[in-house]
Amino acid sequence: MIETVRTSGRRRARSRKAVAAALQFIIVVATTYLGLLAVTFFIGRVIPIDPVLAVLGDRAPQHVVERTREAMGLNLPLYQQFLIYCRQAISGDFGTSVLTTNPVMTDIRRVFPATIELATVGTLIGAFIGVPLGVLAAVKRGSIADQVVRVIGLVGYSVPIFWLALLALLVFYARLRWVAYPGRIDIVYEYTFTPITGFYLVDALWQGQWDAFRDVFRHIILPASLLGYFSLAYISRMTRSFMLNELQQEYIVAARAKGLSEARIVWGHALRNAAVPLVTVIALSYAGLLEGSVLTETVFAWPGLGLYITNSLQNADMNAVLGGTIVIGSVFIGINLLSDLLYRTLDPRTRAR
């Protein structure tokens, strides 16, 4: 009797704890996104001395300036402006792009799949090469292989991505002719290939257009490999340190004493335990690539969000710049929080005791 009371009490305490944790998570998410909006609001409305001037230019007649000021809600107090701004941003209204004259959200919806596709392929490359390299470095610690992996990682941390991209274009496109010229797909396919999802690799596969698939692959492989190299630098370094940590544990000694093969110990036991933090690392590097795509896309004329932002920057199209910033920021924050959540659910040690 007493026993059941105690367990039900404990269960209630545990569920209360879970509710508190969920509430805290919601608060974290909400304040982070609010912070993002506050910063972009600050950038767009407070820093420019006169936002109307930024929109219209300095040659607009006085009554147009007045009307625009009113239409933009600039005669309202700042906090009301911010509330309106938040409401618009949440409903996906970032204003109209001066450059394309479309609503910014329409533009972003058009270009974003290209960025996602690039970052995804990049992360896949980085993870599938980076993790084995990191494991190798940890197992053969101090050897030549370890040193080589270390140098690969160090250079990856230190090299300017846009410069490496230019050199890669020079070597692999101009000299060796291994890959296609900058862009996403050859102009030949403009009328025969219809994108559905916006992820060209998937679309081409889905429609069974093998020629188009080959062409898309030849376009994406170079920028994706470059992005992949950057996540590889990060992933291999983290894998190495996680694996070193696991290989010192007692269960490894036990597995060895049991007579398991070294491969089984490394890949089956140690890597499996290192996998949980690795998932977060890979998620974070994915978020990093979304951001890193800004410079890469510029070099490869890749029609994604990064190129959209830099093009808008060059044309002083603030709505588009801030809209793109909010979208990249939101996805970035989302991945950050998700990886945090994932870590907590996957690793039983981090659950609330």
Added chain:
Amino acid sequence: MSLASETRPMTRREWLLSDRPQSRLQARLGRAYMTWRRFSANRLAVFGLAILLALVLVAIFADVLAPHSPFAGDLAGARLLPPGSGGYLLGTDDQGRDILSRLIHGSRLTLVIVVLVAVIAAPVGLIVGAVAGYAGGWVDAVLMRITDIFLAFPKLVLALAFVAALGPGIENAVIAIAITSWPPYARIARAETLTVRNSDYIAAVRLMGASPLRIVFRHVMPMCLSSLIVRVTLDMAGIILTAAGLGFLGLGAQPPLPEWGAMIASGRRFILDQWWVATMPGIAILIVSLGFNLLGDGLRDALDPRESGQ
């Protein structure tokens, strides 16, 4: 035996390594010596330090070292010359300017950017973190929430947006990078503060009647410095890359300033035929940020053996 060692005059090394220092100076020098020995055992780290010393020297003596003017080129006779021709060691760019001289003068801009960002961002992070950690309670909660919000932002994109609003230029690039790079320092400073805030010496200082402000500034912050220095050094490479990226997009230093990222951007048009115009500045960026990364790794191992995973 002990008598003999006491009568024999101490060598300088023994004096430094003594486990019973006679003065504060001796203790400090001894610690510095130990750190230096750990640091200098790491050959790569020393190599990184050498790169950065060379960078500083090049920046200081740029006027003496540069064989040509970084701004005025020979438009008639020396446009886009390949490396090694006509006394231009690294070739010339499209305006007939010596690339080597521009790189040498560009080292000043790189140093200025890095130092300014560090001087702005590190103290901000240090103060926020130390105050949050020492005060605790709602001050801590609010400050850390703000820090986490900034930490969650994509740095380069946010810096882009800031520069877009402020207008291009080297000062605005510095401000934008500084705004996006202080949060990790606040995190570190807070973590260090939490480890010392309940220690006996802080309690002793408090009993002696020191104000919270004095405790934070004089007794807590110095304890945060070593891990902060490591982190700032490691971040320098990222700062250089971000600044170069802004320069590449035309948002950083404006022409004709010989900023390395902007030099790559101007060489981009000629990449297929005159590869050296864009390649040389990239190599300079790579070498310098590699230097910072090597130095940072070495400092981390030397100052904070726990963190190094050795």
